[in-house]
C-alpha cells in the first residue's frame with residue numbers, strides 16, 4: 001500500500017468525487033457508513049449510556065454527524081457535541097441539517113464541558129487531515145477534557161490534534177484515542193512509536209477511493225502488506241538442486257553468545273538457503289554441529305571470538321554480526337570482508353557496532369549492502385535523532401549516501417533503499433521483543449540474499465515480512481509473552497510458503 005501525504009489524501013478524495021461523478025457528501029456518507037458498521041459490529045444498541053460524538057467544523061466533524069444520524073436510526077442512544085467555530089464546511093452544514101430533531105445536539109461550552117463516565121464511548125470527530133496548526137482555546141480544552149476522562153475514545157480518521165505526516169510542536173494537545181479508525185490507507189503518523197499514545201489500535205476501512213489516482217500518485221513511502229509482495233517470491237523449480245539457492249557464509253558468535261550464531265544459522269536454513277557454512281570461534285564447534293546439523297562449521301583458530309576471514313570464493317552471499325563481539329581482531333575481519341567481498345552482504349548487531357565505533361569503515365560498504373540496526377545501533381552509525389520523523393530522515397539519508405539498504409527494526413520495521421524510498425513492514429508483534437529475534441531476521445535475510453533470483457529490494461521486503469509473519473504464527477501457539485526467538489524460526493517455513501503461493505500480479 002502507498003502512504004499518501006495529507007495533501008495527497010485530500011486530492012484522492014477529490015479524484016474519487018470527480019471520477020465517479022458523485023457529490024462530496026456522498027463520499028462522506030460512504031466513509032461514515034463504513035465507520036458506523038465497524039461500530040455496530042462491536043457495540044450493542046442496548047449498551048448502557050449514550051455514545052458521545054464530538055464534532056469539529058470541517059469534514060471530520062461532518063463524518064461524525066453522519067455517524068450520529070446512522071447510529072440513531074439503528075437504535076443507538078447518541079448525543080452530539082459541536083465545537084463552536086466561526087465557519088463550517090458545506091458538508092458539515094448539510095449533515096447538521098440532516099440530523100433528526102429528536103437527536104440531542106448542543107454546542108460545547110468550555111466552562112461546562114459534558115461529564116463523561118469511565119467507559120463512555122466517545123467518537124472524536126473534531127479534526128482530521130485538515131488540521132493545519134496546533135489546537136488552542138476551546139478545541140484544546142475539549143481535547144484535554146476528553147483525555148482526562150477515562151472514556152473509550154474512538155478517533156475518526158486521525159486523533160484530533162495529530163498531524164498525519166509531519167512532526168508537531170512539543171506539548172501539542174492531541175486526543176489519546178483507544179482506537180483510530182481511518183479511511184482507505186494508513187497514515188505515516190500511525191507507524192511511529194512517538195504517536196502510539198494518541199493513535200491506540202488503528203484500523204483502515206476501505207471507502208473505494210479512486211484506484212487510478214492512488215496508482216499514479218508519486219510517493220516515497222509504502223506500507224508492506226501481502227498484496228505488495230504478491231508474485232515476488234518464486235516457487236522452487238521442479239529440477240532445482242542445492243546449488244540453485246546458493247551457498248551462504250555466516251560469521252557469528254563469540255564465547256557466551258554462540259546462541260546468536262545458532263539462531264541465525266537455523267533461520268538461514270529454514271529460509272531456504274541451499275548450503276550454509278558458519279564461521280564460529282573454536283568454542284562454538286560442538287554447539288553449532290549439534291544445534292544446527294544441516295550447517296557446516298568452519299571454526300576459527302581462536303577459541304573465543306572470530307579472528308580470521310575464511311576464503312570467500314565459495315559463497316554467494318555473506319552475513320556477519322550476530323553475537324560476534326567487538327574485539328580488535330574481529331574488527332579487522334570485518335574490514336577485510338568489506339574490502340574483499342564482491343557478493344551481497346548482510347550486516348547486523350556487533351558488525352554494526354564496530355562500524356559505528358570505526359566510522360572510516362563505512363566508506364568501504366559495497367553498494368547494496370543490507371544493514372539491520374535497531375534504533376540504538378542506528379544511532380551509533382549516525383547521530384541521535386530529535387524524534388521519530390527525524391530518525392526516518394536520517395535513515396533515508398544514510399541509505400542514499402551509502403547506497404545501501406538499511407533497516408530500522410522495531411514495530412513497523414522500516415527499510416530505506418538507496419533511492420531514499422521507505423517501506424514499513426506490517427507484520428510482527430510485541431512478543432518478538434525478546435533476545436535473539438534480530439538474529440533470526442539476519443539469518444533469514446541472508447538466505448534470501450543468497451537466492452540469486454531475488455533483487456536486493458525483494459529479498460529485504462520478503463525477509464522482513466516473513467520474519468514478522470513467522471512471529472505472528474508463533475505467537476498464536478505460544479502467546480506473546482511465551483514466544484522465544486527459536487519459535488520464530490519454526491514458523492519461517494509456513495510464512496514463506498504463504499508468500500510463495502500468493503498469485504502474481506499481471
Ligand SMILES: NC(=O)C1=CN([C@@H]2O[C@H](COP(=O)(O)OP(=O)(O)OC[C@H]3O[C@@H](n4cnc5c(N)ncnc54)[C@H](OP(=O)(O)O)[C@@H]3O)[C@@H](O)[C@H]2O)[C@@H](O)CC1
Nearest residue numbers: 013028031058059060127128129130131132133134135157
Ligand atoms: N473530502 C472528502 O470528501 C472526505 C473527507 N473525509 C473526512 O474529512 C476530513 C478532512 O476534512 P477537512 O479537510 O474539512 O478538515 P478537518 O480535519 O475537518 O478540519 C478542518 C477544519 O478545522 C479548522 N481547523 C484546522 N486546524 C484547526 C485548529 N488547530 N484549531 C481550530 N480549527 C482548526 C479549519 O479551519 P481553517 O484552517 O480553514 O481556518 C477547518 O474549518 C478527513 O479527515 C475525513 O474525516 C471523509 O469524509 C472522506 C471524504
Ligand SMILES: Nc1ncnc2c1ncn2[C@@H]1O[C@H](COP(=O)(O)OP(=O)(O)O)[C@@H](O)[C@H]1O
Nearest residue numbers: 409410411428429430432433435436437438439
Ligand atoms: N513490538 C514489536 N512488534 C513487531 N516486531 C517487533 C517488536 N519488537 C521487536 N520486534 C522485532 O524483533 C526483532 C528484534 O531485533 P533486535 O532488537 O535486534 O533483537 P536481538 O538483538 O535481541 O536479536 C526485530 O526484527 C524487530 O522488528
Ligand SMILES: [K+]
Nearest residue numbers: 124127158160
Ligand atoms: K478526529
